Amino acid sequence: MLLSGAEIVIETLKLEGADTVFGYPGGAALPLYDALYGSSIRHILTRHEQGAAHAADGYARVSGKAGVCFSTSGPGATNLVTGIATANMDSSPLVCITCQVTWELLGKDSFQEADVIGITAPITKHNFIVKDIDELAKTIKKAFFIASTGRPGPVVVDVPKDILIKKTEFKAPEPFASLCGYEPKYKGKTTAVTAIAKALSAAKRPLLFLGGGVVIAGAQKEALALAQKINIPVICTLMGMTAFPTNHPQHLGMAGMHGSYAANMAITECDLLVGCGVRFDDRVTGSTADFASKARIAHLDIDPAEINKNVETHFKAVGDLSWSLPLLIENTHPGKIEPWWQQIRLWQQEHPLSFDTKSKEIKPQEVLVELDKLVKGEAVLVTDVGQHQMWTAQYCTMTKPRHFITSGGLGTMGFGLPAAIGAQIACPEEEVWLITGDGSIMMNCQEMATAAELKLPIRVAILNNRGLGMVRQWQRFFYNTHYSSSRHEPDMDFANLAKAFGCTGIRVDEKKDLPAALVKARSIKGPVIIDIRVDNDEDVMPMVAPGQALAKMIE
């Protein structure tokens, strides 16, 4: 069958099972959008390419399938960059088809030309530029393969406009199990796992440390089974919050800069730390010299480059967690760790999470406690970046994998709203909440129009503290309370902004109105934006100053 390059892109996407694409058209992309016209693929027109990248990312994180986005050349492609980098840091599978100027114009600083391959090389798992139309289908197939196998990540395919227009005989690309320089390995050395099992059975103060890798591997059941078999205390990273039910009695909470007291003390005092699908990021370790300094560290991960990258490990097991965790369960036996649990219970009793519940103003934590009462761990919770993100991780119950979507690695403000749109499209039956701040929402608020157009029932709770809460917190702690450029003036009326975009807007000023507003938001069919006026001086507690030892928590 003679097809144009653009038609080949569409046909190959269908063969890969991609039914939804997020994107934004433009000059170089016109042939692609023409092929899209009338095809069975659903295209979501975001209002900014950055929104398309985050929405595809949100879609991928909730569904586990690669998210797809389209952009035009030049600025269209460069607008994807923040979204690609966000997906890369959090190992989210993304296939971005960026259209490029024609081969004839390439390299001549032509209109809307940008070196997309050069720009995206450091922030992708891999990228391609298509030179030959007969390589196009195979290249897109490779892109899906690389994006969604092994440790997932974003892949960019840059397609010049002339390749989109040219015609060739289309043949469905042959399936493959590996590429010349890329062969994901899921099974590692059994002896590596049994060595960890032996150490774990003998440990007096063991600690299980779960990260986003557990969620990606779909190994929550295995993590739970392991924890229950040996009654080991469990802590999670921000990305791993849905790796283990937060309401489970063995869960000590999140670890790191805003982790719970018990979790951080457990890291400091444990004698064996078993990290699964974690990458020992600086926000989790604090000072690496003091991190788990009394412990031997075991590291289980699919990416060999993560072993010994940030902290030195004593045991390593490279492989997929759904391979290694069952082996670990089989070979580990419960040890005598009662004194360890007594110590941990004491930390928990003496240093629980707390905030002032009697304040006249609405405390931001209170919003999350109220929301948690309503959704009971069933909803997909999406966040932006900042204080609200930490409070969501601290105060919301999370029981279902892939139900907490947040930009952990890159910390991208503006991620939330488009990611929530992608999440809602991936799972139309689920209740999706975005918890955001007045700083973050402004970074991609144009996507309210996308949500309104699609009548997506996403609920957006803006914890509005009239400025940049986390920046102000650091300014209070470390910069003599100099509020340099961290206040938003004049006051922003988000309920009216929402209405202007075609969403429902609700404003909450009084504490007494909060529960009813949340209940009302749940009953509305389309997108709802709730502007909640919260105390603007609240700190996220506890806190470990950057680069400090985890035991040195400010409470």
Next chain:
Amino acid sequence: MRHVLSVLVENRAGVLARVAGMFSRRGYNIESLAVGTTDKKDISRMTIVVEGDDRVVEQVIKQLHKLIEVLKVSNITNEEYVGRELVLFKVMADPTQRAEIMQIVDIFRAHIVDLNKKTLMVEATGDDKKLRAIEEALSPFGIIEVVRTGKIAMVRGQKSHLE
């Protein structure tokens, strides 16, 4: 410590940029990098000399492996290998000094490849030690320019790294 990595990569535009970019963004120091085709037309070999302790080199090798177009990475530092570099020196030399310089060039089995009234050009190949020695021997005359290829290396014995 200095490590010598022999890296097989796909022979394709942009691979060098990808490898070099990975080194610079992760803060690894490349001392030299030489690249050329192999007897297989779709495969190139890079010989990379990198400075760092064992932990750094472990990371460098793992990060190289993560690049899709990198096919094989061998750390040959502790293997029996032949390492060579080609260097061109432009040396100040008036006619009265030529004889002395030619003697030095002979001792090091180097060659004079260009000559004019004031300077001459010396081509030398060898390992680090030999090239350092010839540079020291020539420097009293005044070296005005040095161009080096970077080290290439091949492991001794029957086995081919391409297999």
